[in-house]
Amino acid sequence: AQTVTQSQPEMSVQEAETVTLSCTYDTSESDYYLFWYKQPPSRQMILVIRQEAYKQQNATENRFSVNFQKAAKSFSLKISDSQLGDAAMYFCAYRSAMNYGGATNKLIFGTGTLLAVQP
Amino acid sequence: DTEVTQTPKHLVMGMTNKKSLKCEQHMGHRAMYWYKQKAKKPPELMFVYSYEKLSINESVPSRFSPECPNSSLLNLHLHALQPEDSALYLCASSQDLRNEQFFGPGTRLTVL
Numbered sequence: 001a002q003t004v005t006q007s008q009p010e011m012s013v014q015e016a017e018t019v020t021l022s023c024t025y026d027t028s029e030s031d032y033y034l035f036w037y038k039q040p041p042s043r044q045m046i047l048v049i050r051q052e053a054y055k056q057q058n059a060t061e062n063r064f065s066v067n068f069q070k071a072a073k074s075f076s077l078k079i080s081d082s083q084l085g086d087a088a089m090y091f092c093a094y095r096s097a098m099n100y101g102g103a104t105n106k107l108i109f110g111t112g113t114l115l116a117v118q119p
Numbered sequence: 120d121t122e123v124t125q126t127p128k129h130l131v132m133g134m135t136n137k138k139s140l141k142c143e144q145h146m147g148h149r150a151m152y153w154y155k156q157k158a159k160k161p162p163e164l165m166f167v168y169s170y171e172k173l174s175i176n177e178s179v180p181s182r183f184s185p186e187c188p189n190s191s192l193l194n195l196h197l198h199a200l201q202p203e204d205s206a207l208y209l210c211a212s213s214q215d216l217r218n219e220q221f222f223g224p225g226t227r228l229t230v231l
Binding site for chain 1: 159160161162164175207209211216217219220221222223224225227
């Protein structure tokens, strides 16, 4: 079974600084997707960034980028120029890309990292 | 329209009440999901609908009853809940079972 581990329950960053959130996963599959979701106090889960395992290039979305190390099974999120609005719980998630005969490929979440942004 | 909406935002109910949560999307997505989330924990999958048919039930107690009347609407009927069922209930949708999920803002449920 696949697992996702986020070893940093809480982190803090100064506004305008850069912070990196860690995520490791365990799988025997070769084809899968990795995601970072953000959940601010408003509660809505927002997709921040997505990475396909077959792509060597690290995904980037504006101030958010990932460092995807497939061999090491590591998928960290870097937030540059941190803003107060980045304060949230961040969940790393894994989803298989294998076709299981129509059954959903479930999202497997890590336990989350609570990010505080200091003004 | 690129969002998933959920009503109500908050719900307080007694253990003998019957209530329903509603989720709606107009993105043409054919898969819809219910999750339960406790404070500071990741979401836990409850049910998955694909093309209006129940695809997955994650061994959820029968006091939770999902319904998908059409491709845009997903309901969760609640009956005889327990205080431990108090949580944030999130709905999500995706184009199909193989695409990324988009979440609604959730319903905060309190069972007294």
